[in-house]
Amino acid sequence: MTFLPTLRRLTAALVLFGAALVASAPVHAQQEISPEHLAKAREYVDMTDSAQLYERTLIEMGLRVMRLMIQEDPSLRDPLINALQTVYDGYLADRDPLYNQFARIYAIRFSLEELEEIVGFYSTPVGEKLLSQNAGINEDLQLVLGVWSRNTSNEFLSRVRTELRNQGYNAPEVEAPVLEEEGEAAPQ
Template sequence: MTFLPTLRRLTAAILLSGTVLVSAAPLQAQQEISPEHLAAARQYVDMTDSAQLYERTLIEMGLQVMRLLIQEDPSLREPLINALQTVYDGYLLNRDPLYNQFARIYAIRFSTEELTEIIEFYESDVGRKLLGQNAGINEDLQTVLAVWSRNTSNEFLSRVRAELRNQGFNAPAPEDDAAAGEGEEAPAQ
């Protein structure tokens, strides 16, 4: 796959994202899924880190709310922590509708038989090991990707500018990129 079609698809996706988000729910609602099929998908969601997305998202929301409210009134720190915990606990009790939506996404993409095979794998020794390691693996992957991204972004820009110059366009020289980057901290490795 080349970068240009990916860039075009990304641009189109960004432009159409509002339409897609609005229209995706009715499309999914039209597909009939048996209760057994949905139950198998829900079992998969419950045993994987798909469900942990919800809890991580709640924690991130809580941190954002905490930063905002403490900025507004630092004296709210202690009562805010208690209020955040109460609200967080309430959302945890009401997670089933969202988890059922997660399950529906899997049920649309996998048959009941396929979900049963997937669940059997996750119930095996190696499947349980993978489940136990997924959160740490995902964190490590995100760290590696963040470091790679920081280290590659300036090089990527320089290469694009060089390519533009090769095609006869007036683009700043890579030396300009280096000069613009002076005074910035070197990326961590």
């Protein structure tokens, strides 16, 4: 399997996937979901990382706002922290509409019976352990993937240069792209 045909197949698959999403969007929008079905999906959202996405997103927004405002006026630090907490608390109190949209996504993809089984699993000791460990596991996976990506980017570029040279081309001497984390250049 070569890269170009694989890339072409991937591109074609993405185009087909996008077309399928567009074609199925009205079905999702019009699909009737019983209140019981939606309630079970919401139960799942409330017990999983899906709900934590909202809190993490709010925290990330707050940190970006804080950086921007403190750069402009460092004397705002203390009042800004209080203002951010007030705004954060307000958004947390008003999270139900978004969580209900999350629940709708699950209700569209899983039957009521499937959701009952899923929620049942997460109510077992192993399911509860998985739930309690998910955030840490996801952070560890992101850390490992970030380190791997930084370490591999130079090697990947080197292999591409070598392959171009093997094919008789003069490979340009460029540096591997620097990955960024939270607005800072990642170490290589």
